[in-house]
Amino acid sequence: MPVQQIYGACPHDCPDTCGVITEVDHSRAVNFYADPRHPVTQGWLCAKVRPYLKHVYHPDRLLHPLRRVGPRGSGRWERISWAAAITEIADRWQEIIKQYGAAAILPYSYSGTLGLVQMTVASARFWNRLGASQLERSICGAAAEYAVEATLGVRHSPAYTELTHSRLVIIWGHNPASTAPHFMPHLKKAQRNGCQVVVIDPRRTRTARGANLHLAPLPGTDGALALGLAQLIVAEGWYDEAWLETHTVGWPQLRERLAGYTPSRMAAITGLPEEAIVDLARRYASTRPGLIKIADGLQRHLNGGQTVRAICALPALTGQYGLRGGGLAYSTSGYLQWDREAVNHWSDCPPPARKVNMNRLGAALQGEVTDPPIMSLFVFGANPVASSPNTGRIVAGLRRNDLFTVVHDVFLTDTAIYADIVLPATSQLEQTDLHKASGHTMLTYNHQAIPPLGESKSNWAVMELLAQVMGFAEPWLHQNPDEVIAEILSATAAHQPALQNITLEQLKTGGAVPLHLASPIPFAEGRFPTPSGKVELYSQTLAEAGLDPLPGWTEDRDDVAPPERGLAQTAAPLNLLSGAAHHFVSSSLANQAGLLQREGAPFVEIHPADAAERGINHGDIVIIENGRGWCKLAAVVTEAVRPGVLASPKGRWARLDPFGNEGRNVNWTTSDALGDMAGQSTFHSNRVWIRKYSPIDET
Ligand SMILES: Nc1nc2c(c(=O)[nH]1)N[C@H]1C(S)=C(S)[C@@H](COP(=O)(O)OP(=O)(O)OC[C@H]3O[C@@H](n4cnc5c(=O)[nH]c(N)nc54)[C@H](O)[C@@H]3O)O[C@H]1N2
Ligand SMILES: Nc1nc2c(c(=O)[nH]1)N[C@H]1C(S)=C(S)[C@@H](COP(=O)(O)OP(=O)(O)OC[C@H]3O[C@@H](n4cnc5c(=O)[nH]c(N)nc54)[C@H](O)[C@@H]3O)O[C@H]1N2
Ligand code: SF4
Ligand SMILES: [Mo]
DSSP states (O other), X not given: OOOEEEEEEOOSSOTTOOEEEEEEETTEEXXXXXXXXXXTTTTXXXXXXXXXXXXXXXXXOOOSOEEEOSSTTSOOEEEOOHHHHXXXXXXXXXXXXXXXXXXXXXXXXXXXXXXXXXXXXXXXXXXHXXXXXXXXXXXXXXXXXXXXXXXXXXXXXOOGGGGGGOSEEEEESOOHHHHSGGGHHHHHHHHXXXXXXXXXXXXXXXXXXXXXXXXXXXXXXXXXXXXXXXXXXHHTTOSOHHXXXXXXXXXXXXHHHHTTOOHHHHHHHHTSOHHHHHHHHHHHHHSSSEEEEEOSGXXXXXXXXXXXXXXXXXXXXXXXXXXXXXXXXXXXXXXXXOOHHHHHOGGGSOOOOOEEEGGGHHHIIIIISOSSOOOEEEEESOOHHHHSSOHHHHHHHHXXXXXXXXXXXXXXXXXXXXXXXXXXXXXXXXXOXXXXXXXXXXXXXXXXXXXXXXTOBOHHHHHHHHHHHTTOOOGGGSOOHHHHXXXXXXXXXXXXXXXXXXXXXXXHTSSEEEOOOSOSSTTTTSOOOSTTSSXXXXXXXXXXXXXXXXXXXXXXOOOOOOOSSOTTOOXXXXXXXXXXXXXXXXXXXXXXXXXXXXXXXXXXXXXXXXXXHTTOOTTOEEEEEETTEEEEEEEEEOTTBOTTEEEOOXXXXXXXXXXXXXXXXXXXXXXXXXXXXXXXXXXXXXXXXXXXXXXXXXX
């Protein structure tokens, strides 16, 4: 057979959702590259995914099920068959269900793949039918999603190509050079044509380096900055009264609230010079169209939801929603929402069980959740020990002797180490799926390119086996992936014009298929699908939820205790930001030798003044620590972070760490407190103490 070209989609948690092509020779993938015709991918893949075949054929791939034989976490396993693994899971669950009910079982899945079948449906149907605990999926952008929907009614966002219409772009707490790479050529092109680029980030990121202006406020103060800009826009008469009167509710109340947000007060809060705030307000009000682009890093703070609300008010004040090249760019997720019933089959299931917030995993396992307690955890497509906050608590929970843990993954991750049973998962090349995107509006079908490696199985294949062994005969638990996709496509097309006339056959012909949008400009008709049909500067929905109905700012704090060790240290704690690593996607791909080499040893950036105060030199091994935990890192002394702020990218595999961290990464210090909206994670509301490591620490 000649070499075949198989079309697919990048499965990672990245807004670009690239189109890819795999060349297959005798069931082996021999070449992997970007779909040259995909309008967003434009023929190139990021540095992370270009070597994807090394990921697929990595020597550490899990190839058959394992059962733990030694003590928990000891790393001693025996190989077992799928039949034995599935029978053992079913037997343990039947016992647990008899004693505690099915809500004692918690599925924990997130961003390993974003596919409709292998993530959305695999995280829903079987678990709903079982009556397992529901997972509150709030680790990533829950507060921003909630805030944007409360304000504008829906998540709509312009295409990257629309940047040609912008004269100013403010990239606010977002680092697309690393996290949405295909946005960057459009930004550079706009900039060459005279568009001004402003980046607001406490760290001089790769994105900030190319900006016309970089402002570095103190973390968690962006809400105050936004309200300060709003106050100036109103005080100086730069606002669009007619637009506000026609298209918003709550403008008079907001105007009253803004009076207190004077530039001098905001300068003191944000740590920015007053002139910088005045200059930015003037630029934004006078350079139209101006686009504000945000993502999710910005809102991983205790006050993150309100921060996003305050930012959402700026395009309203200047009358820029519905203006080509202006407004807000957050996410395109709202253009297509899969039919909930077709995804979940709620009408055929018991009522949803209680919700467990994924950010509280450690606390939940350790008794925060009772009646029933969590007695079994099934992790797939997620690596909470590396990626979820306050890891010490999670590990303590996973060490519980009476907890039955199953982990289904492509690799033996930091989480899998604590499992009773480990199941091998397929990679994207070995499974079928359909992908929508959060950065554009193309649908991309992923054809299975090669047979599963070893005995690995896809998430949906495992759900099928579990349904069988639990005695669930419903046909919607036993469809093949194409049948799942076809059912959801037709149910969704019935009420969503974006999907009309898009068929499975068309999606399978190769390449991406665009959704039908009424207009390339979000809110072009001036209608907002909120309860009032307008931009809700005042939100009754928020008031009813017991939240501040107007945009506001509260201090972002972390009440963590100082570390138990290292009390000799006297210097003040600093705010640690742990955003995206350039070469990994969360902890995914962070076990690839080539990528690890390019990223370098796990590091923390510290400003020279903060370093000098603590006697820390460039290249020193340092300990970051607080009352939650500690981690050793290499110090990078640099002005790329502002004073008071540390930065250490997320995603490190504790197991692969070179510093003798005893299985730790930065998340041993991060907080599992919940943010102001939607149970949001607060990774960046993290106060740590930092000092030079000395071997005396080991004794
Ligand atoms: N290379 C790579 N790409 C990724 C990922 C990855 O791990 N690596 N992760 C993917 C995922 S899961 C997501 S959700 C997206 C996230 O995409 P982004 O939101 O772009 O990424 P983050 O790095 O989480 O956060 C962006 C920036 O927010 C800044 N920040 C933190 N706190 C504040 C603050 O208080 N104020 C301001 N102004 N800035 C602040 C950080 O310094 C960081 O540079 O990226 C996706 N893409
Ligand atoms: N400190 C800090 N931590 C953070 C963040 C931060 O900003 N700072 N950001 C948070 C954010 S935004 C997110 S979204 C989360 C992400 O957290 P997670 O969703 O836990 O993401 P990963 O750590 O990449 O783990 C995904 C796992 O899925 C596996 N996998 C991939 N494909 C499949 C598949 O098809 N089937 C199965 N069964 N497994 C598969 C991968 O091998 C990997 O082990 O991390 C959060 N963690
Ligand atoms: S991680 Fe993002 S940029 Fe890289 S290939 Fe995947 S979708 Fe494209
Ligand atoms: Mo995320």
